[in-house]
Amino acid sequence: MKITDLELHAVGVPRQTGFVNKHVIVKIHTDEGLSGIGEMSDFSHLPLYSVDLHDLKRGLLSILLGENPFDLMKINQKLTDNFPETMYYYEKGSFIRNGIDNALHDLCAKYLDISVSDFLGGRVKEKIKVCYPIFRHRFMEEVEDNIKVVRKKLEEGFDVFRLYVGKSLDADEAFLSRVKDEFGSKVRIKSYDFSHLLNWKDASRAIQRLTKHDLGLEMIESPAPRNDFEGLYQLRLKTDYPISEHVWSFKQQQEMIKKDAIDIFNISPVFIGGLTAAKKAAYAAEVASKDIVLGTTQELSIGTAAMAHLGCSLTNINHTSDPTGPELYVGDVVKHRVTYKDGYLHAPDRNIKGLGIELDESLLAEYRVPDLSWENVTVHQLQDRTADTKAQKS
Numbered sequence: 001m002k003i004t005d006l007e008l009h010a011v012g013v014p015r016q017t018g019f020v021n022k023h024v025i026v027k028i029h030t031d032e033g034l035s036g037i038g039e040m041s042d043f044s045h046l047p048l049y050s051v052d053l054h055d056l057k058r059g060l061l062s063i064l065l066g067e068n069p070f071d072l073m074k075i076n077q078k079l080t081d082n083f084p085e086t087m088y089y090y091e092k093g094s095f096i097r098n099g100i101d102n103a104l105h106d107l108c109a110k111y112l113d114i115s116v117s118d119f120l121g122g123r124v125k126e127k128i129k130v131c132y133p134i135f136r137h138r139f140m141e142e143v144e145d146n147i148k149v150v151r152k153k154l155e156e157g158f159d160v161f162r163l164y165v166g167k168s169l170d171a172d173e174a175f176l177s178r179v180k181d182e183f184g185s186k187v188r189i190k191s192y193d194f195s196h197l198l199n200w201k202d203a204s205r206a207i208q209r210l211t212k213h214d215l216g217l218e219m220i221e222s223p224a225p226r227n228d229f230e231g232l233y234q235l236r237l238k239t240d241y242p243i244s245e246h247v248w249s250f251k252q253q254q255e256m257i258k259k260d261a262i263d264i265f266n267i268s269p270v271f272i273g274g275l276t277a278a279k280k281a282a283y284a285a286e287v288a289s290k291d292i293v294l295g296t297t298q299e300l301s302i303g304t305a306a307m308a309h310l311g312c313s314l315t316n317i318n319h320t321s322d323p324t325g326p327e328l329y330v331g332d333v334v335k336h337r338v339t340y341k342d343g344y345l346h347a348p349d350r351n352i353k354g355l356g357i358e359l360d361e362s363l364l365a366e367y368r369v370p371d372l373s374w375e376n377v378t379v380h381q382l383q384d385r386t387a388d389t390k391a392q393k394s
C-alpha cells in the first residue's frame with residue numbers, strides 16, 4: 001500500500017461557551033483505494049502563531065507521498081525531523097504530527113480489518129472514566145453559572161469534574177463549597193489545574209487553601225511554570241496530593257522522571273505528537289513506575305476516538321481522565337459522535353475497523369473555514385476558553 005494523496009480541511013467549531021476552536025481534518029489516500037482520517041486538534045492556542053495550510057499540505061506531501069503507511073516509525077521520524085519538539089506545551093508541530101499519525105493508524109487498521117485498539121495492542125477495557133471541565137473563575141459572579149453547569153452535566157451522567165484554578169482563589173473556594181453544599185457526595189472534583197499560571201510557592205499556598213475543600217481530589221495539575229522541574233519537585237515534597245503534569249516532549253518527560261518531579265503523567269496524543277508517541281510516553285511512565293491520566297486539548301470526535309482506542313489499550317491509567325471535547329462543542333464533523341454514558345467515554349465498537357468513526361461530508365462543509373488565522377482574542381479568552389471578553393478586576 002502506498003500513499004497517493006493528502007487532504008487538509010480547516011474547520012471552526014464553537015464550544016457551548018461561544019469560543020470557536022479551529023481544527024484540521026486530515027484524509028490520507030492510498031493506491032489500494034483505502035483512506036484514513038485524522039484530526040489536528042485545537043489550533044486556538046497561541047493564535048498569533050498561525051500555520052499556512054497550503055504550505056503545510058505541500059510539506060507533508062513531500063514526506064508522505066509514495067510511503068507505505070505501515071512504516072509508522074520511519075514516517076514519524078521524518079515528521080519529527082521536520083516538525084520537531086520544542087519543550088513547549090502548545091507547540092503546533094505536535095498537533096500536526098498527531099493528525100497524520102491518527103490517519104495512518106486508521107488506515108493501517110482498516111487495511112488489516114481490525115480496530116485501532118487492536119492495532120495498538122488489544123483492549124484491557126471498553127470504557128474510560130472521564131470528567132467534565134469547569135473553566136477558570138475570574139469573578140465571584142461566575143460561581144453560580146458554573147454550579148448550573150455541574151447541575152446539568154450531573155443530570156447527563158457526569159459525576160466527576162475538574163476545576164481550573166488560580167485566578168480568583170476566593171471564587172475557587174466559593175465554588176467548591178457550593179458544590180459540597182448542593183451535591184454532597186454525588187459529585188467529585190478530581191483535579192485542580194493551575195495551568196502553569198503560578199510559581200510553585202504561590203501554588204503551594206493556593207493548594208493549602210483549596211485542599212480544605214477536598215471533594216475527591218485525585219491530583220493537582222501544572223502547579224509551576226512550564227519546565228520548572230525543580231519547582232514541581234519542591235512542591236511534591238510539600239503536599240500529600242499527587243502532582244500531575246502534561247507531557248509535551250520526551251526530553252521534558254525524561255527530566256520529570258530524573259527529578260522525580262511528579263506522580264502522574266498527563267498524556268494526550270495531540271501534545272506529544274500522535275498515538276505512536278503517546279504510547280511511547282505511556283510505556284516510559286510505566287517503566288518509571290508512574291501513573292498516567294489521559295489528557296485533552298478538547299478534540300472533536302475523530303481525535304477523541306483515537307484517544308479512546310489508546311486509553312482502552314493501556315494498563316496504567318489509574319485516574320479519572322479528561323477527554324470530553326465532543327461534549328463541549330456544539331457540533332462535529334462525523335456521522336456519529338463518540339459515546340459518553342454515565343461519565344465514561346466508550347471506545348468505538350471493536351468490530352468496526354479503523355478508528356470506527358465516519359466523516360460526514362456535509363458537516364465538514366458546514367464547519368469549513370478558509371484558514372487557521374485568528375481574529376483578536378484576549379489572553380484570558382485563550383486561558384479560560386471563553387467568548388466572554390470582560391476584563392479581570394485587579
Ligand SMILES: O=C(O)C(=O)C[C@@H](O)[C@H](O)C(=O)O
Pocket residue numbers: 042193195295296297298322385
Ligand atoms: O488540562 C488542560 O490543561 C487542558 O485541558 C488544556 C485546555 O486549555 C484545553 O486545551 C482547552 O482547549 O480547553
Ligand SMILES: [Mg+2]
Pocket residue numbers: 193195221222246
Ligand atoms: Mg492541564
Ligand SMILES: [Mg+2]
Pocket residue numbers: 042045296297298
Ligand atoms: Mg485545547
